[in-house]
Amino acid sequence: MKILFVAIIMLLTVPCAYCQIANGDVNCDGLRDIDDVVYMITYIFAQGPAPCVPPEPISIIVVSGDGQIGTTGEPLEEPFVVQVLDSSLTPIAGVPVVWSVIEGNGGFIGAETFSDGDGLCFAEYVVGNSLQIEIVGAHEFGQFIPSCEFSVSVPSPTNAMSFSGGRKRITVPDKAEFDFTQGITVEMWVLIEGLVATDNTLIGQEYSGDLAFKIDFRTYRIRAYKWSPYSGAVLSAETPIGVWFHVAFTYDSSGGVLYIDGIPQALCGFNGGIGNSQSPLILGDRISLVEAFEGNMDEVRLWNYARSQQDIQSGMSVELSGTEDGLVLYYRFNQWSGQDVVDMVTGSSTGYLGSSPEVDVNDPEFVHSTAPVSP
Ligand SMILES: [Ca+2]
Ligand SMILES: [Ca+2]
Ligand SMILES: [Ca+2]
Numbered sequence: 001m002k003i004l005f006v007a008i009i010m011l012l013t014v015p016c017a018y019c020q021i022a023n024g025d026v027n028c029d030g031l032r033d034i035d036d037v038v039y040m041i042t043y044i045f046a047q048g049p050a051p052c053v054p055p056e057p058i059s060i061i062v063v064s065g066d067g068q069i070g071t072t073g074e075p076l077e078e079p080f081v082v083q084v085l086d087s088s089l090t091p092i093a094g095v096p097v098v099w100s101v102i103e104g105n106g107g108f109i110g111a112e113t114f115s116d117g118d119g120l121c122f123a124e125y126v127v128g129n130s131l132q133i134e135i136v137g138a139h140e141f142g143q144f145i146p147s148c149e150f151s152v153s154v155p156s157p158t159n160a161m162s163f164s165g166g167r168k169r170i171t172v173p174d175k176a177e178f179d180f181t182q183g184i185t186v187e188m189w190v191l192i193e194g195l196v197a198t199d200n201t202l203i204g205q206e207y208s209g210d211l212a213f214k215i216d217f218r219t220y221r222i223r224a225y226k227w228s229p230y231s232g233a234v235l236s237a238e239t240p241i242g243v244w245f246h247v248a249f250t251y252d253s254s255g256g257v258l259y260i261d262g263i264p265q266a267l268c269g270f271n272g273g274i275g276n277s278q279s280p281l282i283l284g285d286r287i288s289l290v291e292a293f294e295g296n297m298d299e300v301r302l303w304n305y306a307r308s309q310q311d312i313q314s315g316m317s318v319e320l321s322g323t324e325d326g327l328v329l330y331y332r333f334n335q336w337s338g339q340d341v342v343d344m345v346t347g348s349s350t351g352y353l354g355s356s357p358e359v360d361v362n363d364p365e366f367v368h369s370t371a372p373v374s375p
Helices: 002-013 017-021 034-045 309-315
Strands: 059-064 080-085 097-103 107-111 120-126 133-140 148-153 159-162 170-172 184-194 200-207 210-218 221-226 231-235 244-252 255-260 263-268 281-283 294-303 327-331 340-343 348-353 365-368
Touching: 059 133, 059 148, 080 097, 080 133, 097 107, 120 133, 184 200, 184 210, 184 309, 200 294, 210 244, 221 244, 221 255, 231 255, 255 309, 281 294, 327 340
Parallel strands: none
Antiparallel strands: 059 080, 080 120, 097 133, 107 120, 133 148, 159 294, 159 365, 170 281, 170 348, 184 244, 184 294, 200 210, 200 281, 210 221, 221 231, 231 263, 244 255, 255 263, 294 327, 340 348
């Protein structure tokens, strides 16, 4: 114990040429840890092998992989490759290389930590979803400033909206196009993470003390309805948790249909047109009551007429252009961040995250989408 104590003190306080040369990594395993202390103790007191003296690299250069265009959640086509060279520009093997994400939220799926016999070191990268340009750096173990950088551009992220974390919502002010008195189709992809309220609301617009139209769910119920007077299509079945499914509700003078994955599951009769609300459209909660939703949504679409089963089936698994007749709101959520939610019908923002256009506690967040929808 006493010897160990003395050795640690020596390592910490006595000027150590070896330690300085090797940056404290006296056994040259790429780590500075307790093994280095044990190594020095063994060397000093038990005639162990001498500390290694690695060749001193002078540069790490980019070989290939810079400037690629990436897709959210997918590995890049080519790995990042760097080369470690000494002062005479000779490649050096065995130099520890540290890879790091400088900007963005992508991640490495494989990153070599030492240069090979040609001085090369490789890293494979999965693209993130939060920035248009992601920056990755590589540096030699002893230098903590990136010696070289790679940039990846992400032209359009494949994102969804996450309403996890308590009472998240999107608020869309009413507008003239939100008049569903002649008919409506509401549809979206949804992944429910769990049930947090009696009624867990996906979408609705307040009207006459209830909602003009609404889709919600409980443990054993998915329901879509219009209000005042009421007519609702109710599916009595266990609500799917943790898997993406497509939900759609259509209503017009011929009545209402609730679809799951493009298949009609429940009907309701016509009982008057849908009231023309002036309240904001809310996704993920209600304004007045706690009816929060926990999970992800993608491809939210509102139409001003009741689409047919064939329409719903043919459109649900592909992104639309936004110019389709009767489409009055289309959220693809394929943006990196921000408070504005871009509506593909207008090409600009028609809603905002949370309960105000500023950052607030009700803001949902953009996440990488795994919904089964093709571009
Ligand atoms: Ca309206
Ligand atoms: Ca999307
Ligand atoms: Ca907000």
